Amino acid sequence: MITVSTLDELSTPLVLADRGRIAANIRSMQAVCDAHRVELRPHIKTHKMVAVARQQLEAGAQGLTCAKLGEAEAILPSGVRSLFIAHSLVDPRLARRLAAVAARVDDLRVAVTSEDQAAALDRMLASAGLKLKVMMALDTGLGREGVRDTAAGQRLARKIAGCSRLALAGFYTHEGHFYGVPPEELPSRATIVVDQLCALRDAIDRSLPVWPGCSVTARWIAETGRVQAVRPGSYVFGDLSLTHVCRVMKPADAAITILATVVDKPESGLALIDAGSKTFSSDRTPAGIHGISVDGRDLSVVRVNEEHGYVRGRDVDALKIGDRLAFEPAHVCTVINLTDEVVVTEDGKFFAVWPVDARGKTR
Numbered sequence: 001m002i003t004v005s006t007l008d009e010l011s012t013p014l015v016l017a018d019r020g021r022i023a024a025n026i027r028s029m030q031a032v033c034d035a036h037r038v039e040l041r042p043h044i045k046t047h048k049m050v051a052v053a054r055q056q057l058e059a060g061a062q063g064l065t066c067a068k069l070g071e072a073e074a075i076l077p078s079g080v081r082s083l084f085i086a087h088s089l090v091d092p093r094l095a096r097r098l099a100a101v102a103a104r105v106d107d108l109r110v111a112v113t114s115e116d117q118a119a120a121l122d123r124m125l126a127s128a129g130l131k132l133k134v135m136m137a138l139d140t141g142l143g144r145e146g147v148r149d150t151a152a153g154q155r156l157a158r159k160i161a162g163c164s165r166l167a168l169a170g171f172y173t174h175e176g177h178f179y180g181v182p183p184e185e186l187p188s189r190a191t192i193v194v195d196q197l198c199a200l201r202d203a204i205d206r207s208l209p210v211w212p213g214c215s216v217t218a219r220w221i222a223e224t225g226r227v228q229a230v231r232p233g234s235y236v237f238g239d240l241s242l243t244h245v246c247r248v249m250k251p252a253d254a255a256i257t258i259l260a261t262v263v264d265k266p267e268s269g270l271a272l273i274d275a276g277s278k279t280f281s282s283d284r285t286p287a288g289i290h291g292i293s294v295d296g297r298d299l300s301v302v303r304v305n306e307e308h309g310y311v312r313g314r315d316v317d318a319l320k321i322g323d324r325l326a327f328e329p330a331h332v333c334t335v336i337n338l339t340d341e342v343v344v345t346e347d348g349k350f351f352a353v354w355p356v357d358a359r360g361k362t363r
Contacts, residue, residue: 004350005350006349006350007259007343007345007349007350010343010350011261012259012260012261012274012275012324013258013259013260013261013273013274013275013279014258014259014343015256015257015258015259015279015335015336015339015341015342015343016256016257016258016259016326016342016343016344016345017237017255017256017342017343017344017345017354018255018256018257018344018345018346019344019345019346019351019352020346020347021238021252021253021254021255022052022055022236022237022255023055024253025235025236025237025238025249025253025255026055026056026059026236027059029042029218029219029232029235029236030056030059030060030061032218032219032222032223033060033222033230034060036222036223036224036225037225038222038225038227038228038229038230039061039062039063039228039229039230040056040060040061040062040229040230040232041061041062041063041064041065041082041084041211041213041229041230041231042056042061042064042065042231042232042233042235042236043064043065043066043067043086043213043231043232043233044064044065044066044071044075044233044358045065045066045067045071045233045333046233046234046236046237046332046333046336047233047236047237047336048071048074048075048336048337048356048357048358048359048361049336049342049354049355049356049357049358050074050075050077050078050355050357051354051355052236052354053075053078053080054078054079056236057078057079057080062082062229063080063081063082063083063084063107064078064080064082064083064084065083065084065085065086065213065231065233066083066084066085066086066087067085067086067087068085068087068361068362068363069085069087069089069094069097069098069101069363070358070361070362070363071085071358071361072085072101073097073100073101073361074357074358074361075357075358076101076104076105077357080105081105081106081107082105082106082107082108083101083105083107083108083109084108084109084110084111084135084172084211084231085108085109085110085111086111086135086137086172086174086213086231087110087111088111088113088114088117088121088145089110089111089121089124090117090120090121090124091124092123092124092127094124094363095124095125095127095128095130096128098110098124098125098128098130099128099129099130102130102132107133108132108133109132109133109134109135109169109170110132110133110134110135111134111135111137111145111172112134112135112136112137112156112160112166112168113137113145113146114145114147114156115155115156115159118134118156118159118160118163118166119159119163121134121163121165121166122163122164122165122166125165125166126164126165130165131164131165131166131167132165132166132167133167133168133169133170134160134166134167134168134169135169135170135171135172135211136153136156136157136160136168136170136171136172136200136204137171137172137173138153138171138172138173138196138197138200139173140173140175140192140193140196140197140212141175141177141193142174142175142176142177143177144174144176146173147200150199150200150203153171153200153203153204154203154204157204157205168204168205168208169208169209170201170208170209170210170211170228171197171200171201171204171208171209171210171211172197172210172211172212172213172231173193173196173197173212173213174212174213174214175190175193175212175213175214175216175217176214178190178214178216178217178246179216179241179245179246180286181216181246183246183247183248186216186217186220186246186248187220190217190220190221190224191220191224193212193217193221194210194212194221194224194226194227197210197212197227198210198226198227209227209228209229210226210227210228210229211227211228211229211230211231212227212230212231213230213231213232213233214231214232215232215233215234215235215242215248216242216246216248218230218231218232218235219248233333234332234333235249236255237254237255237256237332237336238253238254238255238256238328238332239254239256239328239329239330239331239332239335240285240289240291240292240328240329240330240331241285241330241331242254243328244285244292245285245286251294251328254294254328256328256329256332256335256336256342257294257326257327257328257329258275258279258280258291258326258327258329258335259324259325259326260273260274260275260279260309260324260325260326260327261273261274261322261323261324261325262311262319262320262321262322262323262324262325263308263321264321265319265321268317269312269316269317270310270311270312270316271299271310271311271312271316271319272308272309272310272311273301273308273309273311273325274307274308274309275301275304275309275327276304276305276306276307276308276309277304277305277306278306278307278338279309279335279338279339280301280304280309280327280329280330280335281329281331281334281335281338282304283329283330283331283334284330284331285330288302289301289302289330290302290303290304290309290327290329290330291309291327291328291329291330292327292328293313293315293325293326293327294326294327294328295325295326297313297315298313298314298315299311299312299313299315299316299319299325299327300312300313301327311325336356336359337356337359337360339356339359340355340356340359341353341354341355341356342354342356
């Protein structure tokens with residue numbers, strides 16, 4: 001655990017979190033949802049921190065979404081009372097743990113993604129004497145889990161009705177494919193997602209809610225007023241995918257940076273930093289960028305090895321060995337999952353250290 005009082009005392013690489021920007025991002029998304037009477041149920045797979053989840057709940061979030069059971073267990077100290085585990089649970093070895101989580105919240109929902117998965121989930125819950133609400137997944141273009149059309153959804157609804165341990169409670173989708181959609185097309189294509197979800201719901205049970213979930217589309221979809229909840233995750237921090245690729249957040253909203261040190265300059269036009277794929281991850285933008293400098297200089301991390309980042313750009317030759325640079329990462333979710341803790345700053349100064357409570361909780 002870090003026990004210092006200034007950033008200068010800390011060695012790099014560091015993952016820095018701007019407390020003010022996090023709070024502003026939480027308030028902003030909550031305000032949009034409140035204005036349109038849409039519940040905000042943030043996905044904690046981005047931040048994985050009890051400290052951040054508490055802030056989301058205190059701001060008005062009606063519940064939280066998790067990717068895995070381990071994330072749900074780790075986030076319980078936040079005080080959350082309503083949880084949705086948006087993943088295909090089938091392993092009977094998880095049944096007792098799932099029952100323990102259910103006993104600690106008022107409302108626990110899990111995903112149903114296919115007829116075969118529904119049958120496996122039903123058997124899993126039976127082994128623990130558990131009955132749960134389930135949300136049916138609809139694939140709206142990502143090509144991952146979920147029914148592909150209304151007819152398949154109706155068949156799955158009949159399957160759920162025949163399962164003694166499952167109770168259909170709504171519909172969801174993840175619009176992860178929107179990260180590749182041109183910004184000018186986002187509003188119209190987000191409307192199509194809402195149309196697809198509502199059509200599926202209306203063909204099965206008009207009384208049930210629809211819960212789409214993606215930070216790229218969340219604001220537009222909430223503003224339609226046609227959904228009952230949205231489940232964005234990375235909006236809380238932002239990254240290059242949201243600020244520079246999709247342009248649904250401003251660069252000034254990005255709350256996570258990676259602080260790294262220039263450790264060598266092996267040739268003209270290149271600097272090496274002490275943060276590589278074990279800090280940035282291997283994720284990058286469509287242009288092949290892992291991170292860009294946040295101080296306005298033309299400096300980009302264009303390649304990573306495990307412990308080195310390769311920095312290029314017009315301003316690279318002015319760098320000196322020992323310089324410390326802050327970069328906005330391409331994909332914040334993987335960055336957070338690679339660190340045990342983040343160093344929280346306020347007005348550029350050291351504020352606190354927050355543990356990444358659900359780091360590595362993939363089971």
